[in-house]
Amino acid sequence: MGDSQYSFSLTTFSPSGKLVQIEHALTAVGSGQTSLGIKAVNGVVIATEKKLPSILVDETSVQKIQSLTPNIGVVYSGMGPDSRVLVRKSRKQAEQYYRLYKEPIPVTQLVRETATVMQEFTQSGGVRPFGVSLLVAGYDDKGPQLYQVDPSGSYFSWKASAMGKNVSNAKAFLEKRYTEDMELDDAVHTAILTLKEGFEGQISGKNIEIGVIDSKRIFKVLSPSEVEDYLQEVE
């Protein structure tokens, strides 16, 4: 493919009109651990696999799902350290918005600003794109919302989405299972079932992470015991 000559430089288009570095970034995302999100009528749930590299790792020290504001949370697929940088920047942007307007930042605005940062890193010299896709879940005056942001900086609002290793199976599963009038509890069960589809090994409260936000507008990461309770209900 003539593209390979243009694949090293981020800021050069290939003859087919693509920025090959961004394609490679999406590949990095595609080889990351599966994560997914589902928007329900009264809330949003995001979930991810938490496969640790060895049994010696202290799983209580790892938290993949983070909150950006009290009412917005995020999960990623891809390179963990890249997501940390984005989370830090997004939190700061949300805080700056609040200081300026004395209003909690709407979900769409925060997504837009995060996407802008990711796009800047595809058009600057000496940097590389972020190797993560983010699923941002939030609840504000417009109701529950779920957005996916890609390394290129493009974002879409989704009713349900998945990313990472098992993306095609997970999305097919979600397409079949998703209903418009799903409630939050159903959504959590569906999320667990979707993760279970492609899960290697025994699923438990310790190797998946679930974050929910309901109409009370507080984003919460479920504790391992709470996840176990949901797992019991599903079985």
Next chain:
Amino acid sequence: MSRFEESAPARGGFSYDLCKRNEMLMQKGLKPSSYLKTGTTIVGLVFQDGVILGADTRATEGPIVADKNCEKIHYMAPNIYCCGAGTAADTEAVTDMVSSQLKLHRFHTGRESRVVTALTLLKSHLFSYQGHVSAALVLGGVDVTGPHLHTIYPHGSTDTLPFATMGSGSLAAMAIFESKYREGLTRDEGVKLVAEAICSGIFNDLGSGSNVDVCVITKGKREYLRNYMLPNPRTYVSEKGYSFSKKTEVLLTKITPLRELVEVIEGGDAMEE
């Protein structure tokens, strides 16, 4: 092209660039602009379960009372509050800014904010502005290490005390504290003492007046008692009302709204590729 501005310490601080020009203008007769001072009596004390902060509610602009019921007890964190004396804009801006920094810090660490963190952020900011940010603060709160009370001076020095007063009414309030404070006060005794100290400032200092605000902070709980006492109610309101003399002509007033509703443009949020 905006690069990744790291959260490194800001290159802030007082800039001396315009000092010479300002002095020249003053010599030529330019009067410096007036600003809203808080006059103020603010106090804090440590009691057996935590910290109680108190403040009056008068804001002055020279000899005029600009705000009869302003809020001088500012929120810093769910477990930390700060009273401010000095220039009202300075105290509000500096407490707002540090409150914002503490919030980000809580996100990053996942822990409750500590009073010494707020203290250090405030004092380093005030020091870098060499006293030109005219904010004198009483900072109090309860964190994992216990209850804390500090005073912060505009130049950036701090004290850690069991009871403290600041502002123009500080001497009047301190007189009350020095005679009646003791360790291990209960909540009701503490609130009564704080209210007494603030009243002493209200009645004996011109820069302080109106009402008493109290804030009680204990482990896991805080009560913001806005207008806890109202010792200066408006006593006489004319029943006859006011009327214009016959010579004045009152024209008809009509209010025309410029625009009825805000138009919401649908579908403006999704990205187009």
